[in-house]
Amino acid sequence: MIDQLIKKIQETEAPIVVGLDPMLDYVPERLKREAFAKFGETLAGAGEAIWEFNRGIIDQIWDVVPAVKPQIAMYEQFGIPGIEAFQKTAAYAKEKGLLVIGDIKRGDIGSTSLAYAVGHLGKVKVGNREYAPFTEDFVTVNPYLGSDGIRPFLDVCKAEKKGIFVLVKTSNPSSGEFQDRQIEGRPLYEWVGEQVSRWGEELMGESYSYVGAVVGATYPEIGKSLRKLMPNTFILVPGYGAQGGNGKDLKAFFNEDGLGAIVNSSRGIIAAYRQASYASFGEEGYAGAARQAALDMKADLRQAWER
Numbered sequence: 001m002i003d004q005l006i007k008k009i010q011e012t013e014a015p016i017v018v019g020l021d022p023m024l025d026y027v028p029e030r031l032k033r034e035a036f037a038k039f040g041e042t043l044a045g046a047g048e049a050i051w052e053f054n055r056g057i058i059d060q061i062w063d064v065v066p067a068v069k070p071q072i073a074m075y076e077q078f079g080i081p082g083i084e085a086f087q088k089t090a091a092y093a094k095e096k097g098l099l100v101i102g103d104i105k106r107g108d109i110g111s112t113s114l115a116y117a118v119g120h121l122g123k124v125k126v127g128n129r130e131y132a133p134f135t136e137d138f139v140t141v142n143p144y145l146g147s148d149g150i151r152p153f154l155d156v157c158k159a160e161k162k163g164i165f166v167l168v169k170t171s172n173p174s175s176g177e178f179q180d181r182q183i184e185g186r187p188l189y190e191w192v193g194e195q196v197s198r199w200g201e202e203l204m205g206e207s208y209s210y211v212g213a214v215v216g217a218t219y220p221e222i223g224k225s226l227r228k229l230m231p232n233t234f235i236l237v238p239g240y241g242a243q244g245g246n247g248k249d250l251k252a253f254f255n256e257d258g259l260g261a262i263v264n265s266s267r268g269i270i271a272a273y274r275q276a277s278y279a280s281f282g283e284e285g286y287a288g289a290a291r292q293a294a295l296d297m298k299a300d301l302r303q304a305w306e307r
């Protein structure tokens with residue numbers, strides 16, 4: 001899957017993943033009205049509204065970016081209808097040729113991690129049949145429980161040719177509380193990064209591993225040191241746009257080959273129509289604004305990856 005991701009990044013010349021983190025607030029009034037007319041102001045109505053919102057965005061961005069990253073919390077908050085919207089979104093994105101990174105941030109004791117891995121990346125057995133309940137190509141994984149919490153994800157990835165992105169240094173302001181702690185003279189994120197690189201050795205694609213890392217755009221200096229520490233690890237870089245990351249800071253996340261990183265923007269793209277610079281699109285033009293914001297991000301990132 002990592003090779004397919006790289007191929008799509010090269011085709012689109014856009015190391016960009018559009019984060020599908022729909023808040024009901026972002027959904028234009030007309031879409032909400034239509035969804036509520038069908039299902040009322042209910043969880044089902046909310047699920048329908050965010051699904052239609054996502055569909056509009058996917059229709060506008062599928063040809064300019066390689067991937068989307070639906071963040072499951074934004075769907076889970078609406079219960080079962082929200083989860084249905086998550087799955088419909090992932091399936092539709094794939095139908096349109098996009099790769100799907102399920103942002104689920106899971107990780108537990110081995111047996112529980114296996115259930116997460118099977119459910120999101122693999123197939124679950126029911127009697128004599130097998131089902132793929134969710135259809136992501138990659139998921140995000142929390143490494144806090146250690147190797148036995150990661151192992152099931154590696155096994156399922158091997159069987160299914162899918163991938164994971166393991167949290168190494170997150171973009172949020174408090175990420176340093178634990179992740180920057182010095183252990184034997186080095187920050188914890190380096191220990192984790194090194195381990196991610198090791199896990200990745202058994203799951204190599206052509207030049208990068210199926211086991212990627214998450215490193216926030218908001219810490220470019222740390223991105224630079226981790227890039228060197230994990231040369232064959234693809235880095236998912238969230239924190240661009242709404243959290244303050246920008247193109248010129250991101251050069252160090254990329255390797256000399258111009259590859260090695262994919263940058264996420266969620267609110268900065270899907271809610272672009274609410275920003276002054278895209279206001280001319282209006283609420284009805286939210287999806288067109290998202291396309292323009294993705295194209296503008298591509299231009300901004302060019303300075304980071306072009307050699």
Ligand SMILES: O=C(O)c1cc(=O)[nH]c(=O)n1[C@@H]1O[C@H](COP(=O)(O)O)[C@@H](O)[C@H]1O
Binds near residue numbers: 214215238266
């Ligand atoms: O794993 C992630 O994607 C992630 C890791 C991290 O360190 N920081 C981070 O913001 N994210 C996710 O990336 C997205 C960022 O959203 P925006 O700030 O709106 O672009 C959200 O879905 C976050 O959950």
